[in-house]
Structure formats: structure tokens, C-alpha cells
Amino acid sequence: MSKSTVGGDQVTPTYLIRGARVVGGGPTDLLVAGGVVTRVGSGLDARGATVVDADGLVALPGLVDLHTHLREPGREDAETVESGSRAAALGGYTAVCAMANTSPVADTAGVVEQVWRLGREAGLVDVQPIGAVTVGLAGERLAELGAMADSAARVRIFSDDGHCVADPRLMRRALEYVKAFDGVIAQHAEEPRLTEGAQMHEGEVSTRLGLTGWPAVAEEAIIARDVLLAEHVGSRLHVCHLSTAGSVEVLRHAKARGVRVTAEVTPHHLLLTDEIVGGRRELVGPALAGPTSGGAGTVGTGYDPVFKVNPPLRTAADAAALREALIEGIIDVVATDHAPHALEDKECEWAYARPGMLGLETALSVLLSVLGERWDLIAERMSRTPARIAGLVEHGRDPAPGVPANLTLVDPAARRTVDPGEMASRSRNTPYAGMTLPGRIVATFLAGEPTVLDGKAVR
Numbered sequence: 284m285s286k287s288t289v290g291g292d293q294v295t296p297t298y299l300i301r302g303a304r305v306v307g308g309g310p311t312d313l314l315v316a317g318g319v320v321t322r323v324g325s326g327l328d329a330r331g332a333t334v335v336d337a338d339g340l341v342a343l344p345g346l347v348d349l350h351t352h353l354r355e356p357g358r359e360d361a362e363t364v365e366s367g368s369r370a371a372a373l374g375g376y377t378a379v380c381a382m383a384n385t386s387p388v389a390d391t392a393g394v395v396e397q398v399w400r401l402g403r404e405a406g407l408v409d410v411q412p413i414g415a416v417t418v419g420l421a422g423e424r425l426a427e428l429g430a431m432a433d434s435a436a437r438v439r440i441f442s443d444d445g446h447c448v449a450d451p452r453l454m455r456r457a458l459e460y461v462k463a464f465d466g467v468i469a470q471h472a473e474e475p476r477l478t479e480g481a482q483m484h485e486g487e488v489s490t491r492l493g494l495t496g497w498p499a500v501a502e503e504a505i506i507a508r509d510v511l512l513a514e515h516v517g518s519r520l521h522v523c524h525l526s527t528a529g530s531v532e533v534l535r536h537a538k539a540r541g542v543r544v545t546a547e548v549t550p551h552h553l554l555l556t557d558e559i560v561g562g563r564r565e566l567v568g569p570a571l572a573g574p575t576s577g578g579a580g581t582v583g584t585g586y587d588p589v590f591k592v593n594p595p596l597r598t599a600a601d602a603a604a605l606r607e608a609l610i611e612g613i614i615d616v617v618a619t620d621h622a623p624h625a626l627e628d629k630e631c632e633w634a635y636a637r638p639g640m641l642g643l644e645t646a647l648s649v650l651l652s653v654l655g656e657r658w659d660l661i662a663e664r665m666s667r668t669p670a671r672i673a674g675l676v677e678h679g680r681d682p683a684p685g686v687p688a689n690l691t692l693v694d695p696a697a698r699r700t701v702d703p704g705e706m707a708s709r710s711r712n713t714p715y716a717g718m719t720l721p722g723r724i725v726a727t728f729l730a731g732e733p734t735v736l737d738g739k740a741v742r
């Protein structure tokens with residue numbers, strides 16, 4: 284990150300965060316200088332420091348997203364590294380892992396280095412590129428995994444996300460290959476033969492609406508296969524956007540066997556269900572404070588493509604199982620799968636709309652509405668564990684002297700009504716438009732400097 288300069292000299296700004304509640308403790312002051320937390324304690328001397336009043340706020344380690352689509356290069360009309368980074372900072376994130384399904388695909392050292400450099404230039408979050416597993420995401424030949432790992436971007440996570448690495452032999456070779464540098468394969472688990480023409484979750488609602496179903500077994504079959512492959516070759520597997528109760532059971536079994544597998548769930552799969560596709564804006568999370576526009580339980584017109592996503596929104600029973608698994612630790616992390624899409628790709632007939640929804644600017648609020656104020660759990664699932672999986676050693680650490688100052692300050696008492704027009708993302712496809720959600724990100728610090736203050740992006 285660039286530092287402000289005075290008279291040509293590098294000056295490191297000093298901040299005193301006053302009265303923040305740290306996870307597992309009471310209100311305290313945090314002194315930040317030289318990019319790190321230098322002191323933690325009450326009544327710290329503010330001399331020379333810019334004071335940030337954090338009375339009533341909770342200080343979390345900066346959030347880390349293992350699954351973000353930034354769309355650059357190729358679809359800069361939908362999102363850029365910079366706009367997505369700003370959305371991330373506003374959502375309390377200090378690091379995001381950028382998925383490889385760009386155009387060109389991030390399947391070479393050149394492209395991952397480009398994304399990494401753009402992230403550094405934007406300077407709003409640490410952007411860690413994910414490399415593709417196969418050339419062009421075509422599922423035929425392994426991409427140059429070693430060259431991406433050795434590049435300036437130091438890629439450790441590889442994924443064909445958007446597509447499943449369906450060929451078991453390729454999947455096995457990819458898992459074997461990344462062992463050399465402790466890499467991990469992040470699988471988009473979708474057996475393609477079982478989801479041809481699929482439009483939404485296969486179940487009662489799809490039958491009622493007459494839409495082709497995406498069965499839970501298409502996800503579960505791939506996860507079952509992949510945990511066995513990972514066990515066989517002793518490699519690390521990460522499962523993207525887990526969405527069914529059956530997947531939780533497969534994962535539980537694999538973890539009991541000691542397989543090196545981790546899994547993520549998205550905020551939308553925790554909160555929303557397939558009923559919303561039919562127009563029932565029914566929220567499955569604990570009752571939200573305040574009415575939701577559209578009103579929980581009311582019936583709208585349905586078929587709103589903003590709710591089209593891959594994997595699809597599932598049943599209330601699936602969402603409940605996902606929430607329990609997240610609390611229990613069978614699911615390791617929350618990842619947004621922030622998937623911006625341009626208006627023309629979303630405001631069209633359901634069948635033609637692209638799947639995917641925004642997530643970065645609402646994730647923490649959705650988690651607060653799902654879990655309540657369980658700050659240690661939130662820090663674990665949204666910061667510490669994702670940082671560990673991605674190998675981002677400067678992130679996911681609770682504030683203590685000497686720790687890099689990657690922090691976010693949350694106002695738990697605030698309520699916000701989500702307005703797509705106010706988002707920093709270049710796209711507008713949030714599924715929470717008009718809903719009132721708890722919590723607000725007041726400030727985010729990246730390497731000791733604010734990227735967000737008073738709830739507004741600093742740059």
C-alpha cells in the first residue's frame with residue numbers, strides 16, 4: 284500500500300482506535316502505527332494519533348473471502364479489481380481470493396500476475412488470485428499450476444469455479460500436483476451430466492414452477508468422489524459453496540476419516556431458499572428486526588433472475604443443516620461467491636439470466652442475522668480460518684501487539700435497508716434489495732491504514 288508522504292519522507296500515520304470491543308474481551312484502545320497494532324489497552328495516549336471513536340463497536344480481524352469474482356480482465360463493465368476491492372473493503376474485508384473464470388482465464392502466470400498487480404494498485408484489499416485448474420476451464424488439460432505458484436502472485440488455491448473438474452483422472456492429477464507446494468484444489472461440485480438444462484433446485488418448487496431441476500445429488504456425488512480422491516493421494520481439497528444437507532453428511536464422514544478437506548458456505552445459501560424463486564420472500568434465518576420490503580412471507584410475482592445462482596438456492600431444511608454445520612465446524616468458512624453481472628445478463632427472462640449474486644457488501648450483515656452476535660464464531664469462519672486455508676499469514680489475526688493491522692470495526696446496533704443503487708460494486712444484482720439487515724461496517728483498516736471510515740470508502 285502507498286503511504287502518505289510529507290516533504291518526500293515516508294510518514295506512517297498513527298491511529299488510536301478508542302473503546303472497541305475486541306473478540307473475547309471488553310472495550311479497549313488499539314494503537315496502530317507502521318502497519319501493525321502496537322499497543323492494546325485502556326486509556327492509551329492519543330498524542331500524535333488520529334483518533335477513531337469506536338465506542339459501541341466490535342473490532343474483528345479483517346474479513347477474508349476465499350471466493351470472489353472480480354471480472355477483470357474481460358468483463359470490466361460488471362466489476363473491476365478496483366470496484367470489487369472497494370465493495371470488499373466496505374463489507375469489512377481486508378483480503379479476497381479472486382476466482383479464475385475471467386476472460387482471458389487466469390490459467391497462466393501472466394494473467395494471475397496481472398490480477399495481483401491490479402489489486403496492489405487499487406490498494407483497498409489484498410487481492411490473492413486463484414489459478415485455473417485446467418487450460419481455459421475446459422476440463423481437458425492441466426493449466427501451468429507450477430508456474431502460477433512460482434509467479435509473483437504465489438498462487439496456492441486452484442479452481443475451475445463456474446465449472447466442475449468433472450474428469451476424475453484430471454482431478455486426481457491436479458490434487459497430486461499441488462502437494463509439492465501445499466496448494467489446494469477448490470472444487471465447484473456439480474456433476475455436469477446431472478444438471479444439463481438445470482434452472483433451479485430440483486424439488487417441489489421446481490415441479491410447481493415447471494423449471495428443470497438441479498438435483499442435490501449432482502453436488503453430493505462429486506464431493507463424495509473428491510474426498511475419496513483427496514484421501515487416496517493425501518492432498519488438500521476445498522469444497523466451494525456447499526449447498527445441501529447431504530453434502531454436509533458426506534463432509535462429516537470425510538472429516539471423521541481424517542481427509543484433508545475444508546468447505547465453504549455462502550451467506551445466501553444460509554439465509555434464502557428456493558421458495559423465493561416462486562415469489563415467496565420467505566427468510567429462513569432467525570426473524571430479522573424490522574419489516575423486509577416485499578415482506579417476509581408475502582407472495583410476489585416470482586421468477587426474478589436476481590435469485591438465480593449456482594448452486595441453486597435449496598430448501599429450508601438444507602439451509603438449516605448448513606447453518607448447523609457452520610456452527611459445528613463441519614463447514615469451515617463463509618465465502619461470498621460475490622458474482623457481479625451486468626444488467627443485460629440479469630434483467631432478462633429467467634432461463635437466459637446468468638447465475639450469480641453480489642455478496643461482499645452484505646455478507647457480515649447476513650451472518651449477523653443468521654448467527655446473531657456470536658463474534659468469536661464470526662471471526663473464526665469469516666477471517667481466521669479462511670486466512671489459514673489461503674495461506675494469508677498477515678490476515679485472520681486478532682489484534683495484539685506486532686500483528687498486522689488488518690481490522691474491521693462493526694456497529695452491531697445499526698440496521699440497514701439494502702439499496703442496490705448505493706453499492707460500490709459496478710453491478711446491482713443483490714438478492715437482499717429492500718431487506719433490512721443488522722449491523723454496519725464502520726471502518727476497515729488494511730495494513731494500518733483505513734480503507735473505510737464512517738462507513739464510507741476512503742478512496
Ligand SMILES: NC(=O)N[C@@H](CC(=O)O)C(=O)O
Nearest residue numbers: 352444445592593622638639
Ligand atoms: N455462482 C454463480 O452462480 N456464478 C459464478 C460461478 C460460480 O461460482 O460457479 C459466476 O462466475 O458468475
Ligand SMILES: [Zn+2]
Nearest residue numbers: 444445471523
Ligand atoms: Zn461455483
Ligand SMILES: [Zn+2]
Nearest residue numbers: 382444445620
Ligand atoms: Zn463462484
